[in-house]
Amino acid sequence: MKLLGKYVDKGMQGTVTLMPEESEDMWHAYNLISEGDSVRSTTIRKVQNETATGSSTSSRVRTTLTIAVEGIDFDTQACVLRLKGRNIEENQYVKMGAYHTLDLELNRKFELRKPEWDTIALERIEMACDPSQSADxxxxxxxxxxxxxxxxxxxxxxxxxxxxxxxxxxxxxxxxxxxxxxxxxxxxxxxxxxxxxxxxxxxxxxxxxxxxxxxxxxxxxxxxxxxxxxxxxxxxxxxxxxxxxxxxxxxxxxxxxxxxxxxxxMSDTKAAGEVKALEQFYMMLQCEPAKAFYGKKHILRAAESQAIETLLISDNLFRCQDVNLRKEYVNLVESVRDAGGEVKIFSSMHISGEQLAQLTGIAALLRFPMPELEDSDDEDDENGAVGGDHNDSDSD
Missing domain, CATH: 3.30.420.60 (eRF1 domain 2)
Incomplete structure (x- = not known):
C-alpha cells in the first residue's frame, strides 16, 4: 500500500489518500473502511444521452465520485472490494443522493474520510504501508x-x-x-x-x-x-x-x-507471533485458569485492574457497525497499552484468527491470578444468568 497523502488534525478529523499495490492491501482497505465513511475514487458510469431526434445512446464515462459508504462487500478470492453508497458531491454524470457502487482496484488511488479517526485505524495504515509486512x-x-x-x-x-x-x-x-x-x-x-x-x-x-x-x-x-x-x-x-x-x-x-x-x-514473522500467543493462552487455561480469560465482560474487568499482560483481540471486533462498541474496543486496547501490556490484533482471515473467533474474539493472559472473575461466573449461575467457566453471554 502506498500512502499518497495524510491529513488528520488534533481532533482526529481528516482524510487519507492511499493506493493499493497488491491483493493484501485490499484486506487492509476492508479493515479501514466502515459504514458512514466517505470514499472518493474514479469509477466507470454508464450515461444515457438523448439526441435532437429523440433517440438515445449510452456510453461509458470515467468520472470521480465521492460516496457515503452504506455497504461493503469483500471478495477474498478475487481480492476485490465493492463499496455501495450515495453520491455526496456534485457531479455532471451522477445526481446528488444517487446510489453508486465503487470498485476499489489495484493501482487506483482512493481518498478516505472518517467522521473520527482512531488509533487502530491509523495503526492499520502504518502496517499496510510498511513494505516489510509481506507474505514471508x-x-x-x-x-x-x-x-x-x-x-x-x-x-x-x-x-x-x-x-x-x-x-x-x-x-x-x-x-x-x-x-x-x-x-x-x-x-x-x-x-x-x-x-x-x-x-x-x-x-x-x-x-x-x-x-x-x-x-x-x-x-x-x-x-x-x-x-x-x-x-x-x-x-x-x-x-x-x-x-x-x-x-x-x-x-x-x-x-x-x-x-x-x-x-x-518463523520467529520473525507476525503469523508465528499470533500462533505462539494463542498457544500460550491455551496452556495457561489448562495450567493456571485464573490467569487466562476470554469474553468481553471478563476482559473489561481485568483491564480495569490493569491485570492484562497480553490482550488477544480479533480485527473483526473493530469492523462492528456500532460506533460506541468500536470505541469501547479501541479504548480497551489503549488502556492495556498504557498499563504496559502487549496487544496482539488477530486477523479473522488467518488460521489463528479463526481459532480466536471461537473464543468470542477476545482473550487475555493476566499478570496475576484473578480467581474473583471465575467466582463471578458462579454468582451469575446462581442468579440464573447464562454463564460458564471463562465465558459470558454478552461477548461479541
Missing part, C-alpha cells in the same frame, strides 16, 4: 492425491492452489500405474510452487503431510530441479522445511504452525 511464509499441505499451496501473510492464509489427482491403487505384481499417478501429482504440486511462491520475499516454505508423502515429494522435486535445471528451486533449497501434518487439508496448517521447529524458523 509459504506452505504446502498434502496427502496422496490432494495438496493445498498456501501463502501465509501477516493478515491472511491465502489458498493459492488446490491440486487433486486420482492416483490408482497399488496392484499385486504391478505398481507402475500407481507410480505414474504419483509422479503426475508431484509434478503439478511442484509447478504450483514455482508459479505461486515469490522466493524473493518468502523466507520459509513448509511442506507438510502425513506419512512419507512430504519426503517422497521433496526428493522428486529436487531430482526434477537438477534434471530440468530449475535454478529457482536449487538456489532456495535451504528455505524448504519438512514437517508432519495429519492431512492435506487447509485446517492442518494450525498444527503445522505450532510445531516448535516451525516456530523457531
Amino acid at each position: 511464509v509459504a506452505a504446502v499441505v498434502m496427502q496422496e492425491g490432494l495438496a493445498h499451496v498456501c501463502l501465509i501473510t501477516a493478515s491472511m492464509t491465502l489458498v493459492r492452489s488446490k491440486i487433486e489427482v486420482s492416483i490408482p491403487r497399488k496392484r499385486k505384481g504391478s505398481v507402475q500405474q500407481h507410480e505414474k499417478g504419483l509422479a503426475k501429482f508431484y509434478e503439478q504440486v511442484m509447478q504450483s510452487i514455482l508459479r505461486h511462491v515469490n522466493f524473493d520475499v518468502v523466507k520459509c516454505v513448509l511442506i507438510a503431510s502425513p506419512g512419507f508423502v512430504r519426503d517422497q515429494f521433496y526428493e522428486y522435486m529436487f531430482q526434477q530441479a537438477i534434471k530440468m535445471d530449475y535454478k529457482l528451486l536449487l538456489d532456495n533449497k535451504s528455505k524448504f522445511m519438512l514437517v508432519h501434518a495429519s492431512s492435506g487439508f487447509k485446517h492442518s496448517l494450525k498444527e503445522v504452525l505450532q510445531e516448535p521447529a516451525v516456530v523457531a524458523k
Whole structure:
C-alpha cells in the first residue's frame, strides 16, 4: 500500500489518500473502511444521452465520485472490494443522493474520510504501508492425491492452489500405474510452487503431510530441479522445511504452525507471533485458569485492574457497525497499552484468527491470578444468568 497523502488534525478529523499495490492491501482497505465513511475514487458510469431526434445512446464515462459508504462487500478470492453508497458531491454524470457502487482496484488511488479517526485505524495504515509486512511464509499441505499451496501473510492464509489427482491403487505384481499417478501429482504440486511462491520475499516454505508423502515429494522435486535445471528451486533449497501434518487439508496448517521447529524458523514473522500467543493462552487455561480469560465482560474487568499482560483481540471486533462498541474496543486496547501490556490484533482471515473467533474474539493472559472473575461466573449461575467457566453471554 502506498500512502499518497495524510491529513488528520488534533481532533482526529481528516482524510487519507492511499493506493493499493497488491491483493493484501485490499484486506487492509476492508479493515479501514466502515459504514458512514466517505470514499472518493474514479469509477466507470454508464450515461444515457438523448439526441435532437429523440433517440438515445449510452456510453461509458470515467468520472470521480465521492460516496457515503452504506455497504461493503469483500471478495477474498478475487481480492476485490465493492463499496455501495450515495453520491455526496456534485457531479455532471451522477445526481446528488444517487446510489453508486465503487470498485476499489489495484493501482487506483482512493481518498478516505472518517467522521473520527482512531488509533487502530491509523495503526492499520502504518502496517499496510510498511513494505516489510509481506507474505514471508509459504506452505504446502498434502496427502496422496490432494495438496493445498498456501501463502501465509501477516493478515491472511491465502489458498493459492488446490491440486487433486486420482492416483490408482497399488496392484499385486504391478505398481507402475500407481507410480505414474504419483509422479503426475508431484509434478503439478511442484509447478504450483514455482508459479505461486515469490522466493524473493518468502523466507520459509513448509511442506507438510502425513506419512512419507512430504519426503517422497521433496526428493522428486529436487531430482526434477537438477534434471530440468530449475535454478529457482536449487538456489532456495535451504528455505524448504519438512514437517508432519495429519492431512492435506487447509485446517492442518494450525498444527503445522505450532510445531516448535516451525516456530523457531518463523520467529520473525507476525503469523508465528499470533500462533505462539494463542498457544500460550491455551496452556495457561489448562495450567493456571485464573490467569487466562476470554469474553468481553471478563476482559473489561481485568483491564480495569490493569491485570492484562497480553490482550488477544480479533480485527473483526473493530469492523462492528456500532460506533460506541468500536470505541469501547479501541479504548480497551489503549488502556492495556498504557498499563504496559502487549496487544496482539488477530486477523479473522488467518488460521489463528479463526481459532480466536471461537473464543468470542477476545482473550487475555493476566499478570496475576484473578480467581474473583471465575467466582463471578458462579454468582451469575446462581442468579440464573447464562454463564460458564471463562465465558459470558454478552461477548461479541
